[in-house]
Amino acid sequence: MSDLLKGNFKTKNEVVAPEVAEETLEDRFERTALKRLGGSIAFVSKKKVMWEFKPKS
Amino acid sequence: MAKVLLINPTVREEDVPRHVPYGMALLAAIAIKAGHLVQVYDENAWRKGDAVTRQVLEADDWDLIGLGGITTAYGAIKKIVGMAREICPRAVITLGGGVLTSMPQDMMDFLPEVDVGVIGEAFVTFPEMLDMIDAGNRDWKKCNGTISRNAEGKLVLSPMRALIPELDVLPYPAWDLFPLEEVYFKNSESLYSEEGMMAQRRLDINGSLGCSLVCKFCFHLGIAGDMRYEEAKDGGVDVAFDRKGSYTRTIRYHSPEYIVKMVKHAYDTYKIDFIAFIDENLMTMDQYSGRTWLKEICRLWHEYGLAPKKNPDGTWTGVYWGGTSHASLCTQEILKIMREAGCSQLVYGYESFDQSVMKALGKGATPANNIRSFFWTLEAGIRPIPNQIIGFPNETFDSLRADMDAWQKLGIVVKPHFATPYPGSEWYTMYRQHILQQYKGDLERFILDLGDASKSSAIICHNFNAIELVGLRDMMMSFNWRRIDEYEKIWRINHRIPDGKPSTLYPGFAPHMTLDLPEPKLSLATAG
Numbered sequence: 001m002s003d004l005l006k007g008n009f010k011t012k013n014e015v016v017a018p019e020v021a022e023e024t025l026e027d028r029f030e031r032t033a034l035k036r037l038g039g040s041i042a043f044v045s046k047k048k049v050m051w052e053f054k055p056k057s
Numbered sequence: 058m059a060k061v062l063l064i065n066p067t068v069r070e071e072d073v074p075r076h077v078p079y080g081m082a083l084l085a086a087i088a089i090k091a092g093h094l095v096q097v098y099d100e101n102a103w104r105k106g107d108a109v110t111r112q113v114l115e116a117d118d119w120d121l122i123g124l125g126g127i128t129t130a131y132g133a134i135k136k137i138v139g140m141a142r143e144i145c146p147r148a149v150i151t152l153g154g155g156v157l158t159s160m161p162q163d164m165m166d167f168l169p170e171v172d173v174g175v176i177g178e179a180f181v182t183f184p185e186m187l188d189m190i191d192a193g194n195r196d197w198k199k200c201n202g203t204i205s206r207n208a209e210g211k212l213v214l215s216p217m218r219a220l221i222p223e224l225d226v227l228p229y230p231a232w233d234l235f236p237l238e239e240v241y242f243k244n245s246e247s248l249y250s251e252e253g254m255m256a257q258r259r260l261d262i263n264g265s266l267g268c269s270l271v272c273k274f275c276f277h278l279g280i281a282g283d284m285r286y287e288e289a290k291d292g293g294v295d296v297a298f299d300r301k302g303s304y305t306r307t308i309r310y311h312s313p314e315y316i317v318k319m320v321k322h323a324y325d326t327y328k329i330d331f332i333a334f335i336d337e338n339l340m341t342m343d344q345y346s347g348r349t350w351l352k353e354i355c356r357l358w359h360e361y362g363l364a365p366k367k368n369p370d371g372t373w374t375g376v377y378w379g380g381t382s383h384a385s386l387c388t389q390e391i392l393k394i395m396r397e398a399g400c401s402q403l404v405y406g407y408e409s410f411d412q413s414v415m416k417a418l419g420k421g422a423t424p425a426n427n428i429r430s431f432f433w434t435l436e437a438g439i440r441p442i443p444n445q446i447i448g449f450p451n452e453t454f455d456s457l458r459a460d461m462d463a464w465q466k467l468g469i470v471v472k473p474h475f476a477t478p479y480p481g482s483e484w485y486t487m488y489r490q491h492i493l494q495q496y497k498g499d500l501e502r503f504i505l506d507l508g509d510a511s512k513s514s515a516i517i518c519h520n521f522n523a524i525e526l527v528g529l530r531d532m533m534m535s536f537n538w539r540r541i542d543e544y545e546k547i548w549r550i551n552h553r554i555p556d557g558k559p560s561t562l563y564p565g566f567a568p569h570m571t572l573d574l575p576e577p578k579l580s581l582a583t584a585g
């Protein structure tokens with residue numbers, strides 16, 4: 001049983017912590033780079049790219 | 058017996074969770090003592106996302122769902138009460154804490170999902186509400202200290218709840234209901250002193266409620282005698298706090314025995330090694346007690362075997378501790394006694410090293426006292442934490458230079474906060490129109506924008522706007538006197554202030570602060 005809810009009785013339904021997905025290498029890189037932002041450290045936050053590249057035909 | 062779910066909403070997302078919510082932990086203990094069925098979900102500690110919060114809400118048939126916190130938790134609270142109303146239509150949704158108390162009517166308007174707001178101290182109101190639920194009574198206007206809705210949906214304010222006279226009647230916080238081992242102890246580090254940094258098992262405690270000072274940026278949560286119910290212009294009732302010429306306070310503190318026994322209990326039960334006193338100000342209490350309170354706490358700290366002893370490897374037995382002091386109220390004698398009992402760090406709201414800024418602030422301290430207390434504290438072997446603010450209403454180039462001068466001479470390394478009018482503070486009352494103006498009249502936008510005062514939100518400085526303050530802070534931190542001198546020249550031209558005249562638009566509002574917006578209209582009925 002998970003301990004997310006703490007109290008003085010047993011609840012009807014259990015609260016189950018979701019499986020935490022392993023952090024991807026991409027996420028780890030972006031998190032680490034963010035901490036060092038400045039100087040020559042700058043990066044593309046890939047999930048935040050909103051534009052699409054449409055080359056003129 | 059009422060089935061209660063308490064949820065501690067996420068706050069200060071930019072940092073890891075470090076503080077068990079003290080008020081909520083006390084309320085949980087009170088409810089359990091009264092025989093109720095209580096569960097706590099510490100969303101702020103776990104940070105598991107909305108899917109888990111939904112599961113929590115679905116875990117039982119809750120009679121009451123209670124949330125609370127400070128104003129900056131508003132965004133998280135809004136989200137949770139939305140889910141709670143949808144998943145638990147039968148439950149009474151309750152909100153308390155500073156977020157509600159500072160602006161009860163506005164909050165109830167923003168959050169239609171909330172049935173009952175608990176204004177100010179909840180030690181009696183909350184268990185009384187649970188008893189009412191057990192009795193099938195939902196006539197909240199009969200319960201003092203609440204704001205609720207009548208059948209027509211109008212807000213109803215019950216009479217003000219009196220503060221409990223004696224704090225020692227309170228049980229210890231229900232620490233067991235919060236993830237100490239899983240989350241909080243891992244984040245024990247308190248980067249204010251060497252010992253604070255090394256702490257492995259820190260807990261917070263609160264030894265007193267109240268503060269005799271009237272700093273204009275401060276809010277006392279309506280639990281310090283700072284709150285008054287006043288007749289409003291429209292004949293209704295206003296919940297009012299500090300205002301020029303109208304300050305009220307009630308000072309309460311736990312006995313030294315209660316405090317030290319509680320720390321001993323935490324030491325024996327949780328093996329704590331550090332205590333952070335979250336009291337508004339330890340020194341104001343000490344002064345109020347006739348200089349007996351802290352001395353006695355320190356004496357008992359030794360007597361109960363809590364005074365720390367260092368091991369050769371830097372670890373220790375016993376409990377180091379820290380809290381908040383005051384520049385004018387500390388004495389050399391007490392600082393020395395505190396150090397001997399294990400005090401390693403004291404926060405000083407020095408705020409500014411400029412005489413006119415300090416005078417306008419209402420803090421009862423001067424730059425000279427700031428400097429005196431700084432040296433006394435260092436001499437005692439305690440690290441002073443020299444908090445600084447810029448962007449005061451009457452901040453000028455010269456006051457900023459006074460800060461820089463002091464930082465340079467005293468070796469202070471600081472990224473100052475921006476003066477911020479948090480709801481409940483005198484600044485909020487004074488500058489409400491100007492705040493609204495900066496958010497196009499949308500008060501909720503301001504509330505959602507509030508976070509740590511290291512970032513700018515509503516500006517209340519008459520001389521500098523947000524962009525100027527951010528730039529000036531940067532230049533101050535790198536001691537770039539030249540750039541600041543240069544900018545003052547440009548500023549004077551822009552504001553048509555000739556050389557030799559003080560570089561200020563204060564008093565009298567800056568042009569960008571003059572628009573008068575009407576107060577938002579609210580429907581408010583008063584319980585008889």
Ligand code: B12
Nearest residue numbers: 079080123124125128129153154155178179276337509510
């Ligand atoms: C611990 C603390 C924090 C903690 C967490 C607080 C928490 N989760 O409660 C942390 C470190 C996160 C914090 C951060 C900040 N804080 Co702070 N903090 C405090 C402190 C020192 C103690 C709070 C406390 O426990 N008081 C004692 C207990 C007993 O009171 P309580 O929790 O409010 O509970 C009582 C009632 O309010 C009510 N209640 C509370 N919860 C609930 C829930 C329910 C269901 C009910 C019915 C009732 C209820 O019942 C309780 C018993 O009466 C206070 C100052 C003080 N000494 O009070 C400032 C204070 C709360 N903080 C304040 C401020 C300004 C900040 C910051 C914005 C400062 C900054 N650095 O910029 C940041 C926020 C930054 C961010 N990004 O969000 C202001 C509040 C402003 C406001 N309008 O809300 C205070 C009052 C300081 C001041 N004097 O101005 N803070």
